[in-house]
Amino acid sequence: MDRILIVGAGQGGFQAAASLRQEGFAGEIVLFGEEPGLPYQRPPLSKAYMADGDADRLLLKPASFYERSTITYRPEVRIGAIDRAAREVVTAAGERLGYDHLILATGARNFRPPIPGQEADGVLELRTLADAVRIRARLAETRHAIVIGGGFIGLEFAAMARAAGVGVTVLEAAPRLMGRALSPAMSEFFLAAHREMGTEVLLGAAARRIEAEGGKVSGVDTADVRVVPGDLVLIATGIRPNVELAEAAGLHVDNGIVVDESLLTSDPAISALGDAASFPLPEGGRARLESVQAAVDHARHIAKRLLRGESAPYAAVPWFWSDQGKLKLQIAGLGTAADESQDVPQPEGAKMVLLYRQGRLIAAETVNAPGQHMAARRLIGAPRSALEAAGYDLKAALRQGAA
Amino acid sequence: MKITYIAADGTETEVNAREGDSVMQAAIANDIDGIIGECGGSMMCATCHCYVDDAWVEKTGPQHDGESDMLDCAASEVKPTSRLSCQIKLTEELDGLVVHLPEAQI
Numbered sequence: 022m023d024r025i026l027i028v029g030a031g032q033g034g035f036q037a038a039a040s041l042r043q044e045g046f047a048g049e050i051v052l053f054g055e056e057p058g059l060p061y062q063r064p065p066l067s068k069a070y071m072a073d074g075d076a077d078r079l080l081l082k083p084a085s086f087y088e089r090s091t092i093t094y095r096p097e098v099r100i101g102a103i104d105r106a107a108r109e110v111v112t113a114a115g116e117r118l119g120y121d122h123l124i125l126a127t128g129a130r131n132f133r134p135p136i137p138g139q140e141a142d143g144v145l146e147l148r149t150l151a152d153a154v155r156i157r158a159r160l161a162e163t164r165h166a167i168v169i170g171g172g173f174i175g176l177e178f179a180a181m182a183r184a185a186g187v188g189v190t191v192l193e194a195a196p197r198l199m200g201r202a203l204s205p206a207m208s209e210f211f212l213a214a215h216r217e218m219g220t221e222v223l224l225g226a227a228a229r230r231i232e233a234e235g236g237k238v239s240g241v242d243t244a245d246v247r248v249v250p251g252d253l254v255l256i257a258t259g260i261r262p263n264v265e266l267a268e269a270a271g272l273h274v275d276n277g278i279v280v281d282e283s284l285l286t287s288d289p290a291i292s293a294l295g296d297a298a299s300f301p302l303p304e305g306g307r308a309r310l311e312s313v314q315a316a317v318d319h320a321r322h323i324a325k326r327l328l329r330g331e332s333a334p335y336a337a338v339p340w341f342w343s344d345q346g347k348l349k350l351q352i353a354g355l356g357t358a359a360d361e362s363q364d365v366p367q368p369e370g371a372k373m374v375l376l377y378r379q380g381r382l383i384a385a386e387t388v389n390a391p392g393q394h395m396a397a398r399r400l401i402g403a404p405r406s407a408l409e410a411a412g413y414d415l416k417a418a419l420r421q422g423a424a
Numbered sequence: 425m426k427i428t429y430i431a432a433d434g435t436e437t438e439v440n441a442r443e444g445d446s447v448m449q450a451a452i453a454n455d456i457d458g459i460i461g462e463c464g465g466s467m468m469c470a471t472c473h474c475y476v477d478d479a480w481v482e483k484t485g486p487q488h489d490g491e492s493d494m495l496d497c498a499a500s501e502v503k504p505t506s507r508l509s510c511q512i513k514l515t516e517e518l519d520g521l522v523v524h525l526p527e528a529q530i
């Protein structure tokens with residue numbers, strides 16, 4: 022294998038390049054990214070970066086890393102097509118480059134629901150550093166921000182805006198916050214916490230129209246509540262995987278680029294990873310995860326397969342975090358298929374919800390309880406009876422050999 | 425201010441660091457190999473494990489809440505001087521700090 026090309030220079034694309042070198046790949050690596058600047062981390066965009074505005078701290082590695090690792094990084098180059106028959110990618114400018122293996126790390130983009138009025142000045146979204154720069158500049162002169170969508174990113178932003186003294190209203194169409202990813206008990210806990218921070222949270226409130234005055238946003242009309250006045254609107258209603266490139270090349274796509282248990286697409290010369298990839302779960306079914314863990318672990322898995330010929334199926338335990346004000350939410354495992362949830366009493370200021378399927382632990386949601394979280398990562402799959410024997414103290418359960 | 429990172433094989437690298445950054449952030453900014461920092465300092469990954477040099481243990485202070493729980497998952501041996509480098513913030517007092525890097529982070 023002489024040349025590996027990577028499309029997308031975010032968390033996963035960067036990691037693929039770095040891991041290929043770590044695993045000893047001696048051939049050429051070219052990393053294409055559509056964004057300007059060096060590859061950076063997104064999680065701080067809605068957290069520390071909102072407060073400190075320090076873009077240097079976001080970089081995954083400095084420029085010297087790419088030089089000494091002989092990774093050719095091509096920023097601001099969009100790949101427009103894949104010619105699978107010729108094993109070449111074609112840039113938007115028409116340049117062709119051949120590959121022995123291709124890794125698709127195209128990530129995702131924000132989903133914009135069809136709400137009229139989005140062209141108004143002051144309607145923003147948060148995915149890239151460029152978005153975050155715009156939001157920060159705007160926030161300094163904002164009196165009241167309206168967040169459409171009570172998911173992780175919208176709520177992290179809400180907490181940062183409150184900390185900066187800006188008024189905030191969160192509009193969530195569903196009956197609870199972060200409903201796609203969290204148990205009802207944890208949603209409830211965060212609802213109370215955000216209200217305590219001084220954020221107005223309206224549930225069951227679908228945005229109907231964004232109102233403007235003189236071209237500038239002035240509020241959001243909600244279907245069943247009222248017009249909420251505000252001078253900044255953040256649209257945070259989820260993301261859509263960037264699958265068009267793969268789809269146009271005839272690869273199998275279904276809520277993401279479909280890969281098998283070794284993270285290969287329907288073409289064995291092409292792998293896919295991260296936010297863009299739908300992969301099979303060891304316990305059955307498929308997932309497309311939007312997390313640093315998935316992007317990084319996928320990338321490492323692909324590098325090991327390509328360099329060491331490792332054939333073990335991908336089976337890393339998922340983990341995720343979200344920082345909202347003083348609350349640090351940590352999730353181990355995947356709770357979406359749970360048939361039982363258990364709110365385990367914790368010391369003041371902490372919270373833990375355990376999720377089971379057929380009597381086995383499938384996920385643990387914790388707040389301000391890092392020890393429980395770390396233990397949970399190793400206890401996924403453990404029978405409930407083993408946790409019960411340890412009084413549902415996961416650290417104790419681990420010591421007692423529940424894993 | 426200066427920090428010295430000593431790799432597991434004994435290689436010493438002295439870097440210029442910014443006050444206010446963490447020891448992890450200074451390592452990334454200066455392209456030090458032995459620290460990964462996968463979670464960006466959110467105490468989620470334990471890939472920023474380091475051993476504070478004996479002479480500096482007092483000045484860097486004790487572990488933060490939860491740090492020892494994370495270190496339980498570190499890839500290399502945990503010692504009394506083990507810290508998550510993302511939890512050590514660089515203050516003027518730490519100018520000249522020396523930290524040792526573990527064999528492996530993953």
Ligand SMILES: Cc1cc2nc3c(=O)[nH]c(=O)nc-3n(C[C@H](O)[C@H](O)[C@H](O)COP(=O)(O)OP(=O)(O)OC[C@H]3O[C@@H](n4cnc5c(N)ncnc54)[C@H](O)[C@@H]3O)c2cc1C
Nearest residue numbers: 029031032033055063064100127128295296311312313316
């Ligand atoms: C504000 C914010 C906060 C977050 N917080 C957390 C958190 O706390 N914890 C957590 O685990 N995760 C968090 N995430 C999610 C995490 O950042 C993503 O899951 C991760 O970045 C996914 O990595 P990826 O490589 O798949 O995609 P990305 O990092 O999105 O990278 C994809 C890159 O590919 C480029 N690209 C796409 N198509 C092409 C093309 N045709 N040609 C060239 N380039 C292309 C894109 O421009 C982009 O730069 C957060 C995300 C955001 C936006």
Ligand code: FES
Nearest residue numbers: 461465467470510
């Ligand atoms: S960088 Fe992840 S725990 Fe320190």
